Amino acid sequence: PSGGLNRCVCVHDDYQKTADWLLSQTKHRPQVAIICGSGLGMLADALKCQDAFHYTDIPGFPQSTVQGHAGRLVFGELKGKTCVCMQGRFHMYEGHSLCKTTFPVRVFKLLGVETLIVTNAAGSLADGLKPGDIMIIKDHVNFPGLGGFNPLNGPNDDKFGPRFPAMSACYNPGLRCLAMDIAKQQGVAELVQEGVYAAVGGPNFETIAEAKLMHRLGVDAVGMSTAPEVVVAVHCGLRVFGISLITNKRPLSPVSAEIMMLQKNKHKKRVWSTRRPVILQKDQRANPPQVGVA
């Protein structure tokens, strides 16, 4: 991969100018940044003493084009911590370069942020993860990154981090433990579990074969964001905590008339089944049963 979309074209000064402008517009000095995923922008409403800025008014900031992403940066207080909250993020499928997609993360670093909380909407590939559940991200598979689409491509900015950053402990274990403890205290532990998130480029959802492949690779939930932001955050030394809100199940097999078969159940009764057809015995092959016919 080469070309404009796959090479960081922003220089340190670009991030600094945006950070300086924000610092001149608000008295808040955030320690925590929160990126709200699709439909999760209401998290920002919980902030007290808010200063809010539309992305269109922030010098150098990319613009949000997705429904459910309001396009505002909100500063405020939450339980005694000063936070900055992105109501809406940037995705590769909108046509943003990865450099622009992750631009706010480096701005947060320059604002003095130490901890980044990433949230997203994702489809479940795991049996035990249902729509409405929350998955604490323990690790990720960055499919665009594995293919060479990486926000760190291009000359390394040593002021932010090293050329070859380690990604073996992206999601802070202490924060993951704390989140699980809080879920127990709040009585919602049965809705919360840890899992592996995979980022794909989108905007199309996965084919059955792609979903199966990811499931076999150990992916629990799939979405179209987060991993590039986390790569940039870890590169510049931010502590990261991530959660996926499970919005749907990603089917691993087509449940359709094509594979519906009448099969014998354990009581030897013939019932419709969506189980995979069994391999036929030699003597059955000459006269195979027809799918969907009793």
Ligand SMILES: O=P(O)(O)O[C@@H]1C[C@H](O)[C@@H](CO)O1
């Ligand atoms: O920003 P997130 O990752 O929450 O958005 C997800 C991925 C797509 O933008 C959209 C698809 O439903 O939700």
Ligand SMILES: Nc1nc2[nH]cnc2c(=O)[nH]1
């Ligand atoms: N790629 C992908 N992104 C999602 N965002 C919400 N659900 C899904 C899904 O099933 N797949």
